[in-house]
Amino acid sequence: FAAVDVIRAKRDGGTLTSEQIDWVIDAYTRGVVSEEQMAALAMAVFLRGMDTAETARWTGAMIDSGERLALHVSRPTVDKHSTGGVGDKITLPLAPLVATCGAAVPQLSGRGLGHTGGTLDKLESIPGWRAQLSAVEIGRQLDEVGAVVCAATDTLAPADRKLYALRDVTGTVESVPLIASSIMSKKIAEGAGGLVLDVKVGSGAFMTSIERARVLARTLVDIGTAHGLPTRAVLTDMSTPLGAAVGNAIEVAEAVDVLRGEGPEDVVSLTVALAREMLALAGHGDVDPAPVLASGKAYETWCRMISAQGGDPEAPLPTPAHVHVVEAPDTGVLTTLDAYAVGVAAWRLGAGRARREDPVQAAAGVRCLAKPGEHVEAGQPLLELHTDTPDAVPAALAALEGAVEVSESAAERPPWPATPVLETIR
Ligand code: URA
Numbered sequence: 463f464a465a466v467d468v469i470r471a472k473r474d475g476g477t478l479t480s481e482q483i484d485w486v487i488d489a490y491t492r493g494v495v496s497e498e499q500m501a502a503l504a505m506a507v508f509l510r511g512m513d514t515a516e517t518a519r520w521t522g523a524m525i526d527s528g529e530r531l532a533l534h535v536s537r538p539t540v541d542k543h544s545t546g547g548v549g550d551k552i553t554l555p556l557a558p559l560v561a562t563c564g565a566a567v568p569q570l571s572g573r574g575l576g577h578t579g580g581t582l583d584k585l586e587s588i589p590g591w592r593a594q595l596s597a598v599e600i601g602r603q604l605d606e607v608g609a610v611v612c613a614a615t616d617t618l619a620p621a622d623r624k625l626y627a628l629r630d631v632t633g634t635v636e637s638v639p640l641i642a643s644s645i646m647s648k649k650i651a652e653g654a655g656g657l658v659l660d661v662k663v664g665s666g667a668f669m670t671s672i673e674r675a676r677v678l679a680r681t682l683v684d685i686g687t688a689h690g691l692p693t694r695a696v697l698t699d700m701s702t703p704l705g706a707a708v709g710n711a712i713e714v715a716e717a718v719d720v721l722r723g724e725g726p727e728d729v730v731s732l733t734v735a736l737a738r739e740m741l742a743l744a745g746h747g748d749v750d751p752a753p754v755l756a757s758g759k760a761y762e763t764w765c766r767m768i769s770a771q772g773g774d775p776e777a778p779l780p781t782p783a784h785v786h787v788v789e790a791p792d793t794g795v796l797t798t799l800d801a802y803a804v805g806v807a808a809w810r811l812g813a814g815r816a817r818r819e820d821p822v823q824a825a826a827g828v829r830c831l832a833k834p835g836e837h838v839e840a841g842q843p844l845l846e847l848h849t850d851t852p853d854a855v856p857a858a859l860a861a862l863e864g865a866v867e868v869s870e871s872a873a874e875r876p877p878w879p880a881t882p883v884l885e886t887i888r
Pocket of ligand 1: 545626635640641644645
């Protein structure tokens with residue numbers, strides 16, 4: 463093959479053959495296809511798309527660029543992946559909950575980039591906790607505790623690592639076949655027996671319309687099916703942050719509340735809904751996770767999961783050096799608290815990073831003191847901005863411009879759902 467022929471074929475709207483796909487991904491991983499050639503091909507795919515068979519094959523080629531994690535675990539394994547959101551700490555209560563209900567959860571996670579948070583950044587606010595585990599340690603912890611949340615190993619889908627970095631700088635991230643194959647190559651290589659996808663919809667998500675989110679969900683599920691991995695997708699609301707906490711340590715504290723049988727209603731409801739789907743895939747559909755979560759039993763599994771990775775689950779979490787309060791502008795019903803704006807504010811306050819190698823502040827973030835649908839009084843505290851670097855506050859306030867809307871007419875109160883779950887795709 464010649465790379466230029468593969469690029470031309472996709473540029474002109476053709477369908478790539480399996481042999482072309484296998485060759486181009488392998489040659490790119492080995493450095494035989496250059497970065498500029500892959501950039502051209504990624505743009506051709508972005509503009510022309512790929513059909514279901516091409517996307518499944520592309521995913522397979524990315525899996526084969528590395529190793530599959532061989533999990534030898536006595537319990538059924540099942541994983542969850544979220545397409546990324548604001549205040550999305552669901553993995554933290556979910557993994558120990560599903561483990562407490564009898565399945566094993568190998569959750570290889572990422573770090574935040576841009577306005578969305580990363581699970582590893584959140585957990586690293588726990589003193590002593592370590593993200594990097596070997597394949598042997600992952601297997602042992604899965605058997606002993608039933609839940610592992612850790613960094614992906616370097617050998618998992620290396621083609622995706624290279625391609626993702628290239629897409630990031632060539633305007634080719636927001637392509638359904640490229641996003642779907644990127645996510646699924648890592649999840650299939652991880653080797654869990656089932657997968658539940660939380661596809662976020664709204665201002666704080668990759669997909670801002672439900673139609674686009676449905677297409678992404680369908681594509682993800684079809685790739686799973688093509689590779690023999692039982693997969694379900696749940697579309698969930700990301701127009702406003704999940705729960706009250708957005709940041710790192712502040713989200714860990716909220717997750718611990720949920721694990722103790724307390725915490726915000728939307729976080730509890732989404733954790734339980736995703737746990738039900740995961741348990742059904744793991745053959746434990748008869749177990750109801752709701753009473754298990756309410757009982758606080760999953761908190762014991764959380765403590766074992768954190769301790770197994772060197773963390774002290776009882777240690778005090780870092781607190782911010784500076785807190786700035788934003789007040790409600792009017793009296794009435796809070797109709798909008800925009801997820802994207804709150805995510806950007808938390809990022810500017812230091813919870814996120816601008817470049818992959820930047821550090822994050824454990825204590826930075828935003829606490830939302832009211833949810834859309836609630837009545838607020840002019841001047842009451844609405845948001846708390848947490849940071850160790852008060853110089854960051856003006857940029858966070860600028861990000862929040864227009865993010866809050868209060869309606870004086872109670873008739874305009876939106877019927878705010880108690881659960882963020884919109885629909886399920888199998
Ligand atoms: N997450 C991924 O892993 N890959 C993408 O392309 C987008 C989100």
